[in-house]
Each structure stands twice: as C-alpha cells, then as structure tokens.
Amino acid sequence: MPEGMDTRAGAGPAGAGRNLLFLREEELRLAQDLLFFGYRDFTAGPDAILAELGMGRAHHRVLHFLGRRPGLTVGELLGILAITKQSLSRVLTPLMQQGYVAQSPGRADRRQRLLALTPEGEALERRLFERQRETVTRAYREAGPVAVEGFRHVMRGLMGPDARKALERLSGTDRPSVRATPPADARAAARPAARPVVPGKTP
Amino acid sequence: MPEGMDTRAGAGPAGAGRNLLFLREEELRLAQDLLFFGYRDFTAGPDAILAELGMGRAHHRVLHFLGRRPGLTVGELLGILAITKQSLSRVLTPLMQQGYVAQSPGRADRRQRLLALTPEGEALERRLFERQRETVTRAYREAGPVAVEGFRHVMRGLMGPDARKALERLSGTDRPSVRATPPADARAAARPAARPVVPGKTP
DNA sequence: TCATTGGGTCAGCTTTGTTGACGCAATCAT
C-alpha cells in the first residue's frame, strides 16, 4: 500500500524511513482535510434550501431517512440518527405539524408510531435530493466508476460497527417499507441503539 | 439486480429506463448515507477526547489547520474555516489563554497575527491526530491503495472551487511554515475568502 | 395484575454558528 500512492508533499529533507513515515502522516492529514471540506460542501446545497424554509440539517436527515425507509418507527429512527428522543422531537414535531411527515400506529405493536413522508414531504425531500444529486453526480463523473467504488469502500471503513449495521439495514436488498421480517431480530438489533451508543455530536 | 430492489414509495411500476434511473438514484442515496455515517464516526474519536477538556470540534479544527500550516494569519484561517471572525474568536481566544496557541505579529504587515501551536498545542493536536489516525488507517487498510486513490478523487470532487483552492494551499508542495512566497498571491487569493464566500453551516 | 417498553413532553444547559456595531493600530493612497 505504501509506495505508489503518494507523490504528495515535497517532504523536504529526509532519510528513507523518515520519508515513509512522513508520507503516511501527510496522507492521513490530507484525509482529514478532504473530509472536512468535502462534507461541508456536500451539505451546503440542501442547507441553503432548508434555511429558506426555516429548517436545518437535522430536518433534512429525518426527511432523508424516512424517504429511504418509509414506515420506520421512532425508535429505529433514533437508532439511525444516534441522537436523543428530545432532540429528534424538536425536529420531528414541526415536520408533522407542517404536514411533511405523517404517523400511523404500528400494526404489530400499537405503541409504535410508523413514520412516513406525506406527498409534501416527498416533494421537499425530492427537492433537497436533487440539489445534492448535482454535487454528488459531478464528483462521481469526474472521478469515474473505479474511484466511486473506492470511495464507498473507504467511507464504509470509517464507520464503526453500529453504523455499518444501520447502513446494511438501510441499503439492504429487502426494500419493502415495512420489511417482511420486521420485528424478529431487527427490533432486537435496533433496541440497544435507541439510547445512542455513541454519544456523538454530529454536525 | 433491478427488480428486487424497488418497492420504493411511489415508484410503483417500472420500465427498463425507469429502472436504470432508479439504480443511479439508489447509488446517490447510498452516497448520502455513507457520508453521514462515515463523517460522524470519523469525528467521534477526537470529539470524545475534546469533551474531556471542555472543548469541541471547532477547537480541533483550529488546532488541525495550525498544525498543518503554522504561521497562518487570522484572516487566512477564517478563509479556510469559512466562519465569522466572532465565531473563530470564541474558540481561538480560549486556546491562546490556555497556552495551546501563540500569536506573533506579522513581519511584512504588523497588523497581522501569525498563529502557531505552542508545544502544548502540538501535543494536544498530536493526541487528537493519533486518535483519528486509527480510524482512517483502518479504513485505508481495509480498502487498499486503489480505493484510497478513488476516495480522494471523489472527495475532492465534492468540493467547490473555494475549498479546492484552500486545499491546494494546505497540501501544496511548499511546506515551510511561513512559505518562501508568502504574500504575493497567497494573500490576494486568501483575502476575498476572509468574509466567507459560502455562508455555510458546517457541523 | 403489574413491570417494562415505546413514545411524548417540560425545563434548562452547551456548543457553535449567525448579525450588527464599534474600536484601535497599521498600511496605503492621495
């Protein structure tokens, strides 16, 4: 992995070992930069739209995940976002009051609330998505399919076990809103995450 | 690969072209997920350390960029972070008071403040870096050199022109803390960015 | 029947961003 990839920074004075060490470190610092700038600009588009509507990034996340998985319960959503009930509430309640998100009682367990986008919610989510799509599509096209594959691989690698599981459930093949195998282990897996495992602050 | 995955909310019926379209969309939505989870876990490590010290992510960013480019002026730093003077101030002032960052008057222009890490600042930045290094190194190793190259390419592609320029200046070949070609065009380029071009909120 | 679970809510605190308005010193242009 070391040799070819680099070319980076001139490194200046150096013995061989020093150089290797330096290159690796520079590589990692570059990764930090890339994630900072990249993520920032990735979110900039939707942020602008949201601001006009008096919403923020947190609203977008809810819309996004409900768009991906209509029928998520409140608890599952909490597990995905890894925030507290109260934090979610402050964003979810307005979204429901303004008619972007609708609730329905769970069929298996009537304590649960199944969340889904209303047509207005879908429209807004769509709009935010399209804006972000421009950014990502451009990046993907500039980079090419092989790079995209690599990008995915690395991003997945940055994630901890919980996030990987959450991602699996989100992008898994079993598309149905309320999956065929709904509670069995899915609930068991989601439950511990309800009180976020990683206390994480997430810009 | 097409048929199983659909079921999407409104999607409903589908012809061939529709399906292609869907695949692209699923790819992009996956990218959104990856960036959300990936970035979150990427920052989780340092966040934990910082919390113990009563600091936040904003402090880390300052330490990081000063670590990369000792001798940055306040204005340049503002341009990189794309936040307001006041926001930076609230984080920079404590960092100086607690002895992590030192100022020195600019030599060419004595109005400027050249910022640099003190030894304590370097130590802290190092600690944060090492923590993050674990995360990134693991991801890089799991993914392999080709993927890393792709990752970089895509991340760069997500960035707007301003961020690309900032990144160039940061990772550029001219390593010296206070570069040999300091003011000439560097200042000219940095200046317009001083009042952030993108109003951006940046988690 | 009664403890547990899923969900909601009140109240208060923190971090990190934002505006707007000034003040001071150094630089630059007329």
Add this chain to the structure above:
DNA sequence: ATGATTGCGTCAACAAAGCTGACCCAATGA
C-alpha cells in the same frame, strides 16, 4: 501628512441542534 482602508478584537443578542433529568401515558407481556 492626512485620511481611508484593512486586519484584528470585542460586546451583545440570537438561532440551531445537541445534551441531561424528570415525568407521563398507553400498550405489551410475564
């Protein structure tokens, strides 16, 4: 040399989105 501009600092007030702790209700399930 004077006056405008620029680089930096600071006061004040506000907003978004996290957090904790304390309670409450209704549905489940042992």
